[in-house]
Amino acid sequence: QMGGQNLRKEHLYKVLVIGDLGVGKTSIIRRYVHQTFSSNYRATIGVDFALKVLNWDSETVRLQLWDIAGQERFGNMTRVYYREAMGAFIVFDVTRPTTFEAVIKWKEDLDSKVMLANGQRIATVLLANKCDQGRELSNNGIKMDQFCKDHGFVGWFETSAKDNLNISDAANFLVKHIMATENDILKSVVPDTISPQMDSSRQMSCSGCFK
Amino acid sequence: MQALTNWDSYWVLMSLQVKLQCQKGIPASLRAKCWPLLCGASERMRQNENLYESLDSQPGLQSWVDIIERDLDRQFPFHEMFLSKDGHGQRGLFRVLKAYTQFQPEEGYCQAQGPVAAVLLMNMPAEEAFWCLVQISEQYLPGYYSPLLVILFDAAILSWVLKKTCPAAHKHLQQHGVEPLMFATDWLMCLFTRHLPFNTLLRVWDLFFCYGVSIRCCVLLQVAVVLVRRVLGRAEQRKQCPGQMETLESLRGVREHVQEEEETFIAEVTLKRVSTPCLFIPLTDDAGERQEQQPDASKRFGLFRKLKGEQPKKAKPKKKPKMQVPKILIQDFSDVMPADEPAVQEDAEEKLSSRERRRRRREQERKEKEEEKLRKKKEKEQERERRKPQTRGKSFQGPKEKVTDDPAKTVSQITRNSVSYAESYF
Numbered sequence: 031q032m033g034g035q036n037l038r039k040e041h042l043y044k045v046l047v048i049g050d051l052g053v054g055k056t057s058i059i060r061r062y063v064h065q066t067f068s069s070n071y072r073a074t075i076g077v078d079f080a081l082k083v084l085n086w087d088s089e090t091v092r093l094q095l096w097d098i099a100g101q102e103r104f105g106n107m108t109r110v111y112y113r114e115a116m117g118a119f120i121v122f123d124v125t126r127p128t129t130f131e132a133v134i135k136w137k138e139d140l141d142s143k144v145m146l147a148n149g150q151r152i153a154t155v156l157l158a159n160k161c162d163q164g165r166e167l168s169n170n171g172i173k174m175d176q177f178c179k180d181h182g183f184v185g186w187f188e189t190s191a192k193d194n195l196n197i198s199d200a201a202n203f204l205v206k207h208i209m210a211t212e213n214d215i216l217k218s219v220v221p222d223t224i225s226p227q228m229d230s231s232r233q234m235s236c237s238g239c240f241k
Numbered sequence: 242m243q244a245l246t247n248w249d250s251y252w253v254l255m256s257l258q259v260k261l262q263c264q265k266g267i268p269a270s271l272r273a274k275c276w277p278l279l280c281g282a283s284e285r286m287r288q289n290e291n292l293y294e295s296l297d298s299q300p301g302l303q304s305w306v307d308i309i310e311r312d313l314d315r316q317f318p319f320h321e322m323f324l325s326k327d328g329h330g331q332r333g334l335f336r337v338l339k340a341y342t343q344f345q346p347e348e349g350y351c352q353a354q355g356p357v358a359a360v361l362l363m364n365m366p367a368e369e370a371f372w373c374l375v376q377i378s379e380q381y382l383p384g385y386y387s388p389l390l391v392i393l394f395d396a397a398i399l400s401w402v403l404k405k406t407c408p409a410a411h412k413h414l415q416q417h418g419v420e421p422l423m424f425a426t427d428w429l430m431c432l433f434t435r436h437l438p439f440n441t442l443l444r445v446w447d448l449f450f451c452y453g454v455s456i457r458c459c460v461l462l463q464v465a466v467v468l469v470r471r472v473l474g475r476a477e478q479r480k481q482c483p484g485q486m487e488t489l490e491s492l493r494g495v496r497e498h499v500q501e502e503e504e505t506f507i508a509e510v511t512l513k514r515v516s517t518p519c520l521f522i523p524l525t526d527d528a529g530e531r532q533e534q535q536p537d538a539s540k541r542f543g544l545f546r547k548l549k550g551e552q553p554k555k556a557k558p559k560k561k562p563k564m565q566v567p568k569i570l571i572q573d574f575s576d577v578m579p580a581d582e583p584a585v586q587e588d589a590e591e592k593l594s595s596r597e598r599r600r601r602r603r604e605q606e607r608k609e610k611e612e613e614k615l616r617k618k619k620e621k622e623q624e625r626e627r628r629k630p631q632t633r634g635k636s637f638q639g640p641k642e643k644v645t646d647d648p649a650k651t652v653s654q655i656t657r658n659s660v661s662y663a664e665s666y667f
Binding site for chain 1: 308311312314315316318351352353355356386387388390392393418420422423424426427430431435485486489490493
């Protein structure tokens with residue numbers, strides 16, 4: 031990259047936000063990006079987007095958040111939306127057990143449709159949303175840790191978009207993991223053989239690495 | 242109003258005028274009557290007297306009720322009709338959507354139907370709105386709201402149309418990895434309810450109800466093309482969208498590019514001719530003749546005034562129609578056959594009285610419903626099979642059916658083809 035010392039290194043990460051309908055995906059994103067909350071965000075049809083820029087030490091991280099429709103019948107189009115994602119949040123609603131049961135289904139859908147350049151699964155964080163509404167998971171914490179281990183989540187957070195609980199913590203946690211996997215991928219590429227004939231459709235969305 | 246009950250004869254005699262009027266905009270006071278008439282909802286309501294009432298009186302399936310209730314206060318939350326939880330807007334919306342899940346239990350409720358039903362309810366009573374929703378879901382956009390999601394196919398078509406009609410914008414989208422499914426899913430499935438200023442939306446729906454069924458998504462695609470052109474048509478606009486996110490953000494904010502200027506917008510929509518592989522219908526000589534037989538312009542636009550009971554004004558100087566009406570929209574599609582149809586059938590069909598035709602159509606619809614059920618069963622099996630990769634793309638090639646000029650039939654065939662198309666596309 032051209033430029034002097036004051037040009038910050040930039041990372042661009044595509045992060046998916048998935049989960050059953052009405053669990054609060056849009057609310058989480060709005061809270062995280064726009065610092066607002068409303069109880070009547072309209073239902074997401076297809077996909078929606080938001081961009082969050084983070085100052086990460088001396089670098090800049092641009093998070094592309096893809097807010098994906100939760101209704102099951104939109105599942106046919108998720109392949110297009112998942113493409114080139116680097117990380118994901120799977121969200122459920124602590125007040126509705128069925129949304130937690132669906133978490134495994136979402137994880138399987140994700141892992142079957144997207145993977146990193148090195149063939150590994152993308153970093154995924156589980157969000158137990160609406161924790162402001164009474165049901166506490168904390169005594170189930172050990173169980174949740176085990177659940178994450180069993181199903182390949184890098185971690186889990188209790189969140190509340192309404193009360194702004196844990197959302198940016200969860201995002202920072204995910205970014206850390208994405209950066210770590212990105213470094214793994216870079217290391218696995220032998221120096222001086224960055225192949226010019228890389229298939230453009232498989233190209234990663236990380237502008238910092240391939241610019 | 243009596244004129245409206247004689248709509249059948251008006252429909253035959255003046256279908257051309259109706260279409261032109263729909264292009265000019267249906268007066269607000271008449272939409273409640275005209276939309277159900279245009280889409281066949283009135284007819285279905287007559288055929289199924291009391292059905293809505295009985296559906297309405299029964300409780301719905303709890304799983305659907307939960308989802309619908311979740312969506313009630315988030316359709317147009319700032320519209321006065323939908324402000325309060327127990328207001329007639331939200332109640333009506335619940336009843337219409339719930340009734341639909343009972344009417345089509347296999348299909349259930351798709352979240353994209355919420356805003357569509359809400360806009361219908363802003364314009365008409367619940368029972369009419371229900372049947373309009375049924376007609377839209379079954380006849381106009383078959384497979385859109387069912388788990389089949391024919392939208393995948395239409396998104397691919399949109400890409401193709403964009404390539405033909407605005408190559409620069411299409412190239413920009415491709416370069417930045419922006420696919421129609423990423424921005425047009427909401428546009429098309431919600432019939433632009435969430436992306437157009439309200440008056441423009443009503444005008445688009447006038448066109449949609451008038452033309453939508455015979456050429457399926459043509460009106461919707463035309464609108465989508467105009468919107469993309471508005472956002473990415475100029476080189477400097479594209480320059481301001483240097484990446485995927487910026488392009489998508491721009492497209493999401495499309496409303497800014499459509500100010501309160503319905504006339505110019507509708508003119509633009511009707512002027513951009515779209516021909517697509519499945520939608521293309523050749524212009525016959527017959528259509529050309531019909532066009533020449535049009536009454537002069539001063540009579541042409543008076544139909545709705547007559548319907549309202551107004552006397553035609555006499556000494557009004559002739560005005561040129563503001564916009565040039567493209568041939569494709571003047572054409573009476575309901576009488577034009579698909580390209581691959583045997584010509585012999587045309588004559589036979591043309592001699593039928595409209596009543597007979599309607600009767601046949603009803604019969605056809607009944608048959609189709611049965612076929613549809615069979616097909617759904619089959620598809621479920623195939624769905625299971627599809628997981629095995631070697632059967633991909635082979636599905637949905639059922640036995641070839643007799644082709645008739647019933648538009649509903651054509652539509653169902655398109656649906657069928659589209660599924661396998663969408664399959665191979667993804």
